[in-house]
Amino acid sequence: MGMFERVLVANRGEIAVRVIRTLKRLGIRSIAVYSDADAGAPHVALADEAVRIGPAAASESYLDPARIVRAALETGAQAIHPGYGFLSENAAFGRACAEAGIVFVGPGALALEVMGDKIRAKRHVEASGVPVVPGVSEPDATDVTLAAAAPGIGFPILVKPSAGGGGKGMQVARDQAELEQALPAARRVARAAFGDDTLLLERFIERPRHIEVQVLADAHGTVIHLGERECSLQRRHQKVVEEAPSPLLDTATRARIGAAACEAARSVEYLGAGTVEFLVSDAAPDEFFFIEMNTRLQVEHPVTELVTGVDLVEQQLRIAAGEPLAIAQDDVRMTGHAIEARVYAESPERGFLPSTGDVLAWRAPTGEGVRVDAGISEQQRITADYDPMIAKVIAHGADRAEAVDRLDAALADTVLLGVETNVAFLRTLLAHPDVRAGRLDTGLIDRLPAAAASAPGSAAADAPADPLAGAAHAERERMARAAADGGHAWARERGWRIGGERDGETDAAASAAGDAVVATAPDGTVWVHADGRTAAFPRPDRRAALEARLALLERGGSADPDLRAPMPGSVTTILVADGDRVEAGAPVLAIEAMKMEHRVTATVAGLARIRVAVGDQVARDQVVARVEPAPDAADVADAADAAGTGPATSENRPRAGAHDAAVPNASHEE
Structure with a gap:
């Protein structure tokens, strides 16, 4: 067949950028696809060609096989690289590519169908002698x-x-x-x-280690593994930090688990790069259990590339083009240690809920052994349409300690202003004694204390000693002087360039003030990065603060009865009817954003008043429901007497049980 000349990348963000870079290195013409939300995204600018495939909704763009295949045919692409997520493990998409005469850079139909179904995969590998949970x-x-x-x-x-x-x-x-x-x-x-x-x-295995093995398999019968990755640092079953090799496995276990992974791949006639995932007991590290096989490139593939020197995307392309593997098992060497941290647009202080906003400043870290895979740029809007992962920071060192130190330093140098991220949390995690010692398990993050919200600060008039607050204070003073001297454009304008225009909606400019990077958002919030830390300083709103204090006094210090959306997203389900009695802590409705569902719970006991419907799009902090005080049972009886209906009887007495102390109504009875 020969190597491809034109390849379409059916993905977005950092993985699309990463694949396109290998295509360029190999001299292959790259074709990007994009939704309306990604028209100005870095992967679009980096590719040789780009095709619009639909609106922001993934179901109408990146998840629509017909649109992707049509884009490939229209641009003359010989192959489609799916990246990960979206359609990368979709057997129907693989078949659609084959029917259109386009090579799918991934495994064949058998592997996609068997390993794409966890139930079938578990039965299949168990029959091949691979241990299962x-x-x-x-x-x-x-x-x-x-x-x-x-x-x-x-x-x-x-x-x-x-x-x-x-x-x-x-x-x-x-x-x-x-x-x-x-x-x-x-x-x-x-x-x-x-x-x-x-x-x-x-x-559910308590204190398990999540260890996965990278495999490569060609069309000529060769299957090899490139060692393992430790992915035990997870939150809500989502990987956060990954490394290679695992600090747990010894040489003998590494050989056994690698052999088991290759056997799982052979059992489905695997083709390309894939990952076989296992649970390993921390108490018995020589025992491992098959979880699943991911029939695609993994998010954490860079750590394997750094310790083996193998470009996995290149290997995928060569295998898809029919070339035999040029690497034998005995050729695989793991040199040093690599560790990766996923940077998410999320707020650890708000329970790791996704965050959105405009990227006001982005500076990727550099340094020896540091690699950054990212798909963001300044002035780009981070929306709730896709996964919240926006970048990966990876470090390689001679040993694990050096790799961890380099990763921490790289995270400290990562500047991302305008959107809340988990960077500070990642640094705290890396400093944890158990993480430093390699004592990992999938529940470690969940056992950590809740992330404390950093004080937003008010940029006090005396320029506080903290460099973050000091830089914010200096920026506010500069803006005040510019506003007072409004007739002088040279003093007023920021971030302009000759022949260019500024976007009125995302008007913000980043500047360096000493060692600090400062950017001001359109709403007046000043974002600052200094001393390896980032903070946002909202514009003081004394009226809003006064109203909030008065409302708190009215409630006597009790919880706010208004239930607000913790993140922008879509209402997926309403768990109670309007007027139902709820107890404090009871789930009222659920909101989904960035592939995560969050339940909004009652803050106080009372009657739920629902303000939204299923399918509604809501903004962060929008009131979606309110809990009103429920009338006391005695008050109900008094009201009945006053109305002339006589004393409470079996017909009008409040009923005990789930709706105790609530006025009964037909909906409750039904």
């Missing part, structure tokens, strides 16, 4: 069937969608009651994210 994996199992089978598995139990990946929809149930709540929630997420709500149950 105990559980229940019946494709047609109902919630009732799964709940009945749970005692035989033993709690705690992990509820997993059969389709998809990335930890989406997974929930841990520690008893029967939690399981009965987790099953419908997991089905909702699975149906929305993957179009398939099939679930399976597995024994």
Whole structure:
């Protein structure tokens, strides 16, 4: 066949940029696709050609096989590289490519179909002698069937969608009651994210290590592995920090788990680059259990590339073009140590909820052993349409300690203003004694104390000693002087260039003030990066602060009865009817954004008043419901007497139970 001349990249963000860079190095013409939300994205500018495929919604753009295939045919692409996520593990998309005469840079139909279904994959590899975790994996199992089978598995139990990946929809149930709540929630997420709500149950192994093995397989019968990656630092089953090699495995176990991964790949006639994931007991590191196989490139593939020197995207392309592997198992060497941190647009102080906004400043770190895979640029808008991961910072060192030190220093030098990120949290995580010592497990992050919200600051008039607040104070003074001297453009304008215009909606400029980087958002918020830290200083709003204090006094210091959206997103379900009585902490509705569902719970007990409907798009902090005080039972009886209806009887007495102390109505009875 020969190497391809034109390849379409069916993805976006940092992975699209990363694939395009290898295509350019190999002299292959790259073709990008983009939605309306990504028209000005870096991957579009980097590619040799770019094709619009639809609106922002992924279902109408990146997840539409017909649009992707049509774009490839119109541009003469010989192959499609799917990256990861989206259609990368979609068997129907693979078939559509084949029918159109386009090479899908990935495995064949058997691997996609078997490994794309966790239930089928588990049964398949078990038949090949690969150890699996105990559980229940019946494709047609109902919630009732799964709940009945749970005692035989033993709690705690992990509820997993059969389709998809990335930890989406997974929930841990520690008893029967939690399981009965987790099953419908997991089905909702699975149906929305993957179009398939099939679930399976597995024994949840306490303090497990998540270790995966990178495999390569060509069309000539050769299957090799490139060692393992440790991915145990996870939050909500989503990987946060990954490294290679694992600090847990010894040489013998590394050989055994690598052989098992190759056997799993051979069993489905695998082709290309793939990853076989295992759980390894921290207490018994010589035991491992198959979890699943990801039939694509992994987010964390750079750590393997840094320790082996193998470009995995290049290998994917060469295998897809029919070339035999030029690497034998004995050629694989792991040199030094590499570690990667995922940078998410999220707010750790708000429970790691996704954040959105305009990128006011972006400076990628540099230095020996540092690599950054990113797909963002200044003035780009981060929306709630896609996954919140916006960059990856990776470091390589002679040993693990050096790699961790280099990663921490690189994160300290990462400047991203305008959008909340998890960078500070990542640095705190890397400094944890257990992380430094390599004592990892998938529950470590969940056991950490909740991230404390940093004080936003008010840029006090005396320019506080803290360099962040000081820089914000200096910026506010400069803006005040510019406003007072409004007739002089040279003093007033920032971030302008000859022949250029500024975007009125995202008007902001980043500047260096000493060692600080400062940027001001259109709403007046001053963002500052200094001393390896980032903070946002909102414009003081004394009226809003006074109103908030007065409202608190009116409530006597009690919780706010208004329930607000914690993030921008879409209302996926409403769990109570308007007027239902709810207790404090009871779930009222759910909102989904960036592939994550969040439940909004009642802050106080009372009657729920719903302000939104399923499918509504809501903004962060928008009031979506309110909990009104419920009338006391005695008040109801007094009201009945006053109305002349006589004393409370069996017909009008408030009923006990779930709606105790609430006025009964027809909807409750029904």
